[in-house]
Amino acid sequence: MDEDRTRRRTGAALAGLLAADGLVHLYWATGATWPAPDERSLSLAVLGTEVSFGPPVVLPLAALTLTAGAGVLAHGYGRGGRVSRAVAGAVAAGLAVRGLAGLGWATGLLPSPPGSPFHALNLALYTPACLGFGWAAARLARAR
Template sequence: MNTKRLGTFVAAILVLDAMAHLYWLVRPASDPRALSMAVLNMDVPFTPRVLLPLILLLTTAAIAIVAVSRGRGGWPAKAVVFALGAGLLVRGALGLVWSSGLGTDTGTPFYRLNLLLYTPVCLIAAGSVGLVLARTRRTGARV
C-alpha cells in the first residue's frame, strides 16, 4: 500500500470521528451520560467547550497526515503526525488492557465497543501512521 493511500485512510478515520463529534454538538444526545459512558467509560459532558477543541484537533491531524503522506507540510505537520501516532498507540495499548477486563466492566457498551471497534481501529491507524512516517523518512521525502 502506498503512502498516499495510508495517509488518506487515517485521515478518513479522523474526519469520521470529527463528524461524529460535530453531530453530537449539533444534535445533543437524549441521554448524554449514557453516550459518555458508552464512548469514554466515564461521565464527560458533551458540551461545545469539550467538543469544539476535539473537532479542531481531529481535523488538524487529518490535514497533517494527508500532507505528510504526500511529502508536504514540513516539520510542523510531521510533529502533528508523530503526536497522532503516539496518541493512537497509547489508546490502542490501553484498549488492550481494558479488553482483558482490567479497569472496566465487561458487561458495558464501552467494553464491547472498545473490543470490537475502538482498539482495533486505533492500532491499525497507529500502524498506518508509523508506516507513513517510516516511508517518508526512508524515501527522503522533504517534509
Template sequence: MAGGSAERGELGIGAASAAPLPRRTKDAFGAAGIAGRAVGAVGLAAVGVLHLVWAAGSPWPARDAAALADAVVGSEHVPAAGPTVGVAVLALGGAAVVGGAGGAGPTARLIRAGAAGALIARGLAGGVAATKALRLPEPSARFRRLDRVVYRPVCLVLGAAVAWGSLGRIRRRKMG
C-alpha cells in the same frame, strides 16, 4: 546492420548507456503510503466530525445522551462541549496534516509522528487507562466491551495507517 552499436541497441545491450534511466518517482511505499495517508486522514476527519456532532448536542448514533455517555466514556454523563470540541479540533487538524497539509517540513512530520504515536498508544493502552489518565470515573462494562472490540482496533488501524503514510512520505522526500 553493420554498426555494432545499432546491433547492441537492438539486443538491449548498451542501451542504458545511450539514454538515461527514467527517474523513479515512487518508492516501495508508493500506493500503500498514499492509502495509509488517505485512511488516516479520512478516519481522523470522521472522528472530528463525530465529536462536533456530539458537541452540538446530538447523541447520534445512540438513542439518548445517557446511552452515548455509557458507550463513549463509560459514565452517566457526556463530557462538556468544550473538551469535545477540543478533541474535534485536534482530530480535524490531524486529518489535514496527515492528508498532506503542511508539506514535508519538520513541523508537519512531527505532527504526523505525534498523531501516529498517540493513536497507537491509545490502541495499546486501552480506554480504561485513558479514563484513568483523564481522571474520569471507572468506566462501565459496555464501554470496556466497545473499547476492546471497536475503539482499540480502530485506534491501532488509524495509527498504523498514519505511520505508514508518514514513512512513505519521508522516504520519497529523501529519495527526491
C-alpha cells in the same frame, strides 16, 4: 511509484478516520447524542464513564482531530515537511497509547464495567481501530 501510492493511500485513510471523528464531535457539539438516546448513554458507550459531551469539551477535540487529519493528509502527499511529519508521528503516538489502554481495559488491567456498551465497543471497534491505524500512522511518519 508504489511507495508514493501507498503513502498517499495511508495518509488518505488516516485523514478520513480523523475527519470522521472530528465531524462526529462537531455533531455532538450541537447537543445531538446519536447513536445513543441521551448524553449519559453516549458517554458510557464512548468513554466508559460519565463526562460532558457539551461544546466546551467536544469542540476542541473536533478541532484537534480535523487539524491532525489535514496534517496527516499533507504528509501522505509529501507536503508540509517536518510539521506534517511531526503531526503524523503525534497521531501514531496518540493512537498507540489509546490502543494500549484499550488492551488494558480488555484484559482487566484497567477498570472497565464488564457487560457495558463501552466494554463491547472497546473490544470490537475502538482498540483494533486504534492499533491498526496507529501502526499505519507510524509507518507514514517514518516516510520521507
